[in-house]
Amino acid sequence: MDDHFVARFGLRRLLELQAGFRVVAEASNGVDAVTAFRKHQPDLVLMDLRMNGLDGASTTQAIRRENSQVRILVMSSYSTPGDVMRVRRAGANGFVEKESAATKILFAISQVVSGVDVFDEASAVEPALPMNARQIQVLRMLVDGCSNEDISEKTQLTVGTVRSYVAQVLAKMNVSNRPEAIFEAVRRGFARPTPRPTAPAQVSRAG
Numbered sequence: 001m002d003d004h005f006v007a008r009f010g011l012r013r014l015l016e017l018q019a020g021f022r023v024v025a026e027a028s029n030g031v032d033a034v035t036a037f038r039k040h041q042p043d044l045v046l047m048d049l050r051m052n053g054l055d056g057a058s059t060t061q062a063i064r065r066e067n068s069q070v071r072i073l074v075m076s077s078y079s080t081p082g083d084v085m086r087v088r089r090a091g092a093n094g095f096v097e098k099e100s101a102a103t104k105i106l107f108a109i110s111q112v113v114s115g116v117d118v119f120d121e122a123s124a125v126e127p128a129l130p131m132n133a134r135q136i137q138v139l140r141m142l143v144d145g146c147s148n149e150d151i152s153e154k155t156q157l158t159v160g161t162v163r164s165y166v167a168q169v170l171a172k173m174n175v176s177n178r179p180e181a182i183f184e185a186v187r188r189g190f191a192r193p194t195p196r197p198t199a200p201a202q203v204s205r206a207g
Contacts, residue, residue, distance in 0.1 A: 008026050008028075011046065011075075011105075012026065014102055014105070014106070015109075018106065024040040024042050025037075025039070025040045025042065028051075028052075029051050029052045029053045029054070030051050030052075030053050030054025030055065030056070030058060030059035030062070031053050031054060033045070033047070033051075033054075033059050033063070034054075034059060034062045034063060034066070037063050037066060037067075037070070038066060041067065041070075042070070043070065043071060043113065044070070044071045044072075044073065044109070044112065044113055045060075045063060045070060045071070045072045045073070046073050046075055046109070047059060047060055047072055047073065047074045047075065047087075047092065048074075048075060048076060049074055049075070049076035049083060049087065050076065050077075056074055056076065056087060056090075057086045057087050057089075057090040057092075058090070060072050060074065060087060060090040060091050060092050061090045061091060064090070064091035071093050071112045071113060071115075072091065072092045072093050072094075072112075073092070073093060073094040073095070073096065073108060073109060073112045073118070074087045074092045074094065074095045074096075075095075075096055075097070075098050075105070076095070076097065076098060077097065077098050077099060083095075084119060088119060093112045093117045093118070094108055094111065094112045094117055094118035094119060095118070095119050096108040096118065130172075131168075131169065131172050134155075134165060135165060135168055135169050135172065137155070138151060138155075138162065138165045138166060138169055139169045139173075139181065139185050140185075141154065141155075142166070142169070142178055142181060142182055142185070143182050143185050143186060148162045148163055148166065151165075151166075166178070169181060173185070
């Protein structure tokens with residue numbers, strides 16, 4: 001489903017050259033896509049994100065209501081974190097950029113068909129909002145494994161104030177709990193765990 005004829009033609013030819021694929025319908029907009037889906041009931045829908053009328057996310061939701069088992073892969077030249085999250089929430093099973101190499105597109109298609117969801121996790125995460133110095137300090141202490149009480153003691157803040165800062169950090173990192181905040185902080189380079197001294201290994205020997 002794509003509003004550009006050339007894009008549809010190229011994708012169709014790509015699929016027709018692959019064993020195991022048969023293109024049963026095309027559509028240039030969301031409304032026609034839903035109509036075509038009702039008629040042909042394909043196993044896989046390749047969905048453009050930006051179309052006239054219903055966009056890709058809305059069309060994905062409409063098709064998902066028709067059939068909860070269909071596999072839907074969104075293809076787009078737009079790959080902002082917000083776009084990826086939006087189609088994911090709409091029920092898409094994957095997202096791939098149109099400008100990707102043919103091998104990457106075919107791999108994404110094969111994965112989605114086989115039941116594996118395909119999303120670029122790095123781009124699917126909403127960007128963190130700017131944090132002030134205190135919030136960054138609290139985040140780094142979380143990465144180091146500090147509890148609210150530990151942070152309170154080190155910063156001379158009350159435990160209640162620390163809880164407030166932790167909540168602010170989670171909101172700005174767009175995560176729901178501490179482990180997710182720690183993971184994202186390390187992955188994005190906001191903080192690194194402080195190396196801890198290791199104790200000599202203790203070995204038990206039988207016999």
